[in-house]
Structure formats: structure tokens, C-alpha cells
Amino acid sequence: MTQLVAAETVANSGFPALTALWLLPLVGAAVVVALPARSHQLAKYVALAMSLAVLVIAVVLGSKYDRGGEQFQFVERHSWIPAFGTSYTLGLDGIALVLVLLTAVLVPLLLVAGWHDVPAVPLDTPDAAPRRLPHTYFALILVVESMVLVSFSALDVLLFYIFFEAMLIPMYFLIGGFGGANRSRAAVKFLLYNLLGGLVMLAAVIGLYVVTARAESPFSAGTFDFRAIATVAANGDLGVGPGVLNTLFLGFMFAFAVKAPLWPLHSWLPDSAVESTPSTAVLMMAVVDKVGTFAMIRYCLQLFPESSATFAPWIIALAVVGIVYGAILAIGQTDIMRLIAYTSISHFGFIILGIFAMTSQSQAGSTLYMVNHGISTAALFLIAGFLVSQRGTRAIAAYGGVQKVAPVLAGTFLVAGLATLSLPGLAPFISEFLVLIGTYSRYHVAAIIATVALVLSAIYILWLYQRVMGGPEKEGSDKIRDLVRREIIVVAPLLALLLLLGIYPKPALDIITPAVSHTSVDQAPTPLIADADGGTHK
Numbered sequence: 071m072t073q074l075v076a077a078e079t080v081a082n083s084g085f086p087a088l089t090a091l092w093l094l095p096l097v098g099a100a101v102v103v104a105l106p107a108r109s110h111q112l113a114k115y116v117a118l119a120m121s122l123a124v125l126v127i128a129v130v131l132g133s134k135y136d137r138g139g140e141q142f143q144f145v146e147r148h149s150w151i152p153a154f155g156t157s158y159t160l161g162l163d164g165i166a167l168v169l170v171l172l173t174a175v176l177v178p179l180l181l182v183a184g185w186h187d188v189p190a191v192p193l194d195t196p197d198a199a200p201r202r203l204p205h206t207y208f209a210l211i212l213v214v215e216s217m218v219l220v221s222f223s224a225l226d227v228l229l230f231y232i233f234f235e236a237m238l239i240p241m242y243f244l245i246g247g248f249g250g251a252n253r254s255r256a257a258v259k260f261l262l263y264n265l266l267g268g269l270v271m272l273a274a275v276i277g278l279y280v281v282t283a284r285a286e287s288p289f290s291a292g293t294f295d296f297r298a299i300a301t302v303a304a305n306g307d308l309g310v311g312p313g314v315l316n317t318l319f320l321g322f323m324f325a326f327a328v329k330a331p332l333w334p335l336h337s338w339l340p341d342s343a344v345e346s347t348p349s350t351a352v353l354m355m356a357v358v359d360k361v362g363t364f365a366m367i368r369y370c371l372q373l374f375p376e377s378s379a380t381f382a383p384w385i386i387a388l389a390v391v392g393i394v395y396g397a398i399l400a401i402g403q404t405d406i407m408r409l410i411a412y413t414s415i416s417h418f419g420f421i422i423l424g425i426f427a428m429t430s431q432s433q434a435g436s437t438l439y440m441v442n443h444g445i446s447t448a449a450l451f452l453i454a455g456f457l458v459s460q461r462g463t464r465a466i467a468a469y470g471g472v473q474k475v476a477p478v479l480a481g482t483f484l485v486a487g488l489a490t491l492s493l494p495g496l497a498p499f500i501s502e503f504l505v506l507i508g509t510y511s512r513y514h515v516a517a518i519i520a521t522v523a524l525v526l527s528a529i530y531i532l533w534l535y536q537r538v539m540g541g542p543e544k545e546g547s548d549k550i551r552d553l554v555r556r557e558i559i560v561v562a563p564l565l566a567l568l569l570l571l572g573i574y575p576k577p578a579l580d581i582i583t584p585a586v587s588h589t590s591v592d593q594a595p596t597p598l599i600a601d602a603d604g605g606t607h608k
Contacts, residue, residue: 274321
């Protein structure tokens with residue numbers, strides 16, 4: 071404990087990098103909103119500059135992270151509401167660090183990708199005075215980034231919960247204010263689902279505080295200190311029965327399953343993704359939704375290890391259903407963007423499968439999968455968005471022969487699609503392989519079903535490419551241009567990362583693996599999705 075306090079004192083006396091990490095985009099959003107209405111180009115550049123500054127800080131943190139050091143590094147701790155045992159405490163482990171890096175890399179690319187998504191003058195009133203629409207759009211993206219970064223770095227349960235819920239507000243306005251014809255309905259659906267999850271979690275957060283405040287608890291007073299509660303929980307000393315702990319676990323897990331999303335709590339995602347601008351959809355699927363899967367590892371597994379082991383088989387069953395369900399529905403889609411959205415439901419099933427298989431291999435694979443899915447989905451969805459913005463329709467049947475008129479667009483779409491189906495040599499293959507290998511050591515049947523489902527991913531991606539990019543040119547295809555410089559600037563780093571992490575994932579795994587050792591739980595498989603012969607495996 072003395073060493074911990076000393077380390078925190080050093081962190082607090084130095085540069086507060088984690089505070090700067092989330093405060094910069096928030097300040098940037100305020101500056102963008104304050105700019106004059108006619109300065110829409112300046113607003114975009116200010117937002118981009120702030121996001122790049124965040125990227126620089128994230129890279130510096132990554133370079134200074136000690137892979138063999140303390141579990142949580144760069145810790146900042148300040149008193150916040152002592153009466154409720156809560157403090158402003160930030161820190162990063164390896165899992166949080168890679169997700170912070172993912173967020174910091176993606177946001178600048180999303181800003182560039184959405185450079186022309188929101189005109190300053192509405193298209194239906196070209197003679198009107200310039201409005202602040204680009205200001206609002208870019209500011210909201212920065213606000214979401216800020217809240218996501220706090221969620222990844224928070225080491226206080228109440229602090230995490232506040233920002234976990236607060237990010238719904240800017241996301242609601244991004245979906246409902248800038249998108250397709252049914253954006254309002256999609257935004258309300260997104261908000262209602264996630265608010266329900268948040269309300270259930272609020273009850274669980276309060277319940278957790280009550281547990282720590284009981285006279286029989288090992289704490290001197292009620293607390294929201296994540297590290298203190300996790301340490302006691304790991305020893306099984308919280309002083310309450312399994313019924314209480316199981317109820318609290320379900321409250322947390324329900325909120326994270328909605329956010330992730332896990333089947334059958336997924337139905338808000340396709341509508342929200344389709345009705346949003348491409349940049350907003352990627353921000354939601356590649357960044358915001360990762361908070362849900364991250365929180366499963368951070369809070370469900372570490373605060374409630376025994377309950378996690380109890381419910382793991384049931385959650386694995388839902389994850390396997392989600393893998394197959396998402397893939398089958400993707401095959402049947404006639405809308406390009408909706409098809410890609412359903413692939414994410416399938417991929418989140420793989421991530422959650424690896425988390426609750428509870429082996430070090432599967433959890434390292436799941437964490438790496440969060441990163442790789444964010445990159446591959448961003449590439450595929452943005453390229454599809456570039457195509458749809460030119461043709462004006464999402465209908466797959468309206469396309470054909472695009473590779474003849476836009477070879478670079480078609481080629482990059484193919485690489486992103488092959489990454490989505492986990493082709494060896496591209497980043498998602500490594501993470502998916504680790505998830506399946508780690509899961510197979512405990513849950514044979516679940517791993518086999520998930521492996522068979524990979525065939526479905528090949529079907530929906532290759533069939534989509536054949537219908538859109540191959541074949542004879544459809545009417546209107548001659549109007550499609552190839553990727554321009556701005557679009558190449560967005561796509562090239564994503565494809566480079568897919569290749570780099572596919573060929574050499576060691577740097578990322580070296581950061582992730584030590585952190586996963588604190589979250590993997592040794593347990594024997596249960597009959598629900600265990601071996602057919604009921605055997606156990608080490």
C-alpha cells in the first residue's frame with residue numbers, strides 16, 4: 071500500500087497526462103462551438119488539431135508504458151466526494167491502453183472522413199445564411215471522444231458510471247441530428263435501450279456501495295474505489311452471499327450487454343448505424359460500443375469473479391447465438407450499410423465469447439479483437455460510405471461493375487472485407503484465432519460452432535463484393551469516381567494497421583497479456599456448453 075501511495079504521489083505531482091487526454095477534446099469542442107457561424111472550415115481544422123493532440127499524448131503514454139510494471143500506471147488520484155467514498159482516480163492497464171490508442175487513432179480519421187458530411191448551408195435552402203451545423207457535428211464527436219477516454223481510464227466505479235451514461239447524450243444528437251430520413255426514430259431507439267441498461271446499472275452501483283458500507287464489510291466506510299473493491303472481491307471477502315453478488319453482477323452485465331451489444335439486446339444497432347452518417351456509425355461501433363466489452367473485463371470479471379464464473383456458460387451461449395445470428399442476417403441483407411452493421415453483431419459475439427471463456431488466450435484474443443474490429447469495421451464502413459455518398463443509395467442491387475470505374479475503391483473495399491472475414495495475414499485473424507483456441511480448451515462445443523460460423527462470414531463478404539464491385543456495370547455506375555486524396559488519407563492508415571497487426575501483433579499482445587493475467591479466472595467448464603463427455607481441461 072505504501073508503494074501504491076508513493077506511486078500515486080509521483081503521478082499527481084507530475085504532468086496529469088490522463089486528465090489532459092480527455093480534457094483536450096472537451097476544450098476543443100467548446101472552442102469549435104464558440105467560433106462564428108461562417109468559420110465552418112476553421113471549426114473543422116480546430117477539431118482536427120485537437121484530436122491530433124490527443125493522439126500525440128496517447129502515443130507518448132504508449133511509449134512510456136512499462137509492460138513489466140504495476141498493473142495500473144499513470145495513476146492520478148484526487149479527492150472528489152469523500153462523503154460517498156468516491157474520488158477522481160484515473161489509471162491505465164494494458165487493456166485500457168490499447169483501447170485508448172484505438173480511440174485516439176480513429177477520431178482524427180473520422181473527422182477527415184466526415185469533412186463534407188454536414189454542409190454549412192442546408193441543401194434544401196441553398197440561399198440561406200450559413201448555419202453552425204458543422205460546428206455542432208465536429209464538437210459532438212470530440213465530446214464523445216472525451217467521455218470514452220474517461221471511461222477507459224476511470225478507476226472509480228461512480229466516475230466510470232457517470233461518463234458511461236453521459237456519452238449517450240452527444241451520441242443521441244449525432245444520430246438524431248445528422249443522418250438519414252429515419253434518424254430521429256433510430257436515435258430514440260438507441261437512447262431508450264441504453265438508458266434502460268444504465269438505470270439497471272445505477273441500481274447495481276448503489277447496491278455495490280451499500281455492500282461496501284455494511285458494518286460487516288472489510289472497508290472502514292462505503293467506497294467506489296475500484297482497486298480496493300476488486301482486491302477484496304478476488305479474495306471472496308466482500309461479506310455478502312452469492313445471491314447478492316449475482317444480482318449485482320447481472321445489473322452491471324445487463325448495461326454492458328446493451329452497450330456492446332450482445333444478442334438479444336442488439337436491435338438498436340442496425341437502425342442507428344444505417345441512419346447515422348458513416349463517421350458517426352463508425353464512432354459508435356468501433357469506439358463507443360467497445361466501452362461495453364471493456365467494462366465486462368474490468369468490472370464484471372474483477373468485481374464479481376465468482377458470479378462471472380457462474381453465469382459464464384449462459385453468456386457464452388448468448389454470444390454463440392449472436393455470432394451465428396448476425397452472420398445469417400448479414401447474408402440476407404439488401405442494404406450495404408445494414409449488412410456491415412449485422413457483421414458487427416457477429417463480431418461482438420466473438421469478443422464476448424473470448425471474455426467469458428476466461429482463459430488468458432481467449433481474453434488476450436478478445437482484447438486484441440476489440441482493436442482489430444475497430445480498425446476493420448472503420449475501413450469497411452467508411453469505404454462503403456464513400457461509395458454510397460456518390461450513388462445516393464444503399465441498395466446492393468443498384469450497384470455492379472464498380473471495380474471497372476473505381477479500381478482503388480474496389481481494391482481497398484476488398485482488403486477491408488477480407489479483414490472482416492479474418493483472412494490470415496490481416497489483423498482480425500490473429501485475434502479470432504486466439505479466441506477460438508482459448509475457448510476450445512474449456513468449451514469445445516461453443517468453439518466448434520463459432521468456427522463453423524466463420525464460413526458464413528466468407529459468404530456475406532465475398533457475395534457482397536461480387537454483387538457490388540464485380541459483374542457488368544449497372545446504370546449510373548459510370549458516375550462513380552475513384553477515391554480522392556482526402557479519402558485515401560483516411561483509408562490508407564487503416565489498411566496499413568490491418569496489415570501490420572496481422573503480420574506482427576507482438577507489440578500489442580505484449581501490452582495486453584500482462585493485464586489479462588489479472589482478469590482470467592481458472593474454472594472448470596459446466597455442462598451447458600462444456601465438452602460433450604463432460605470432461606474438464608486445464
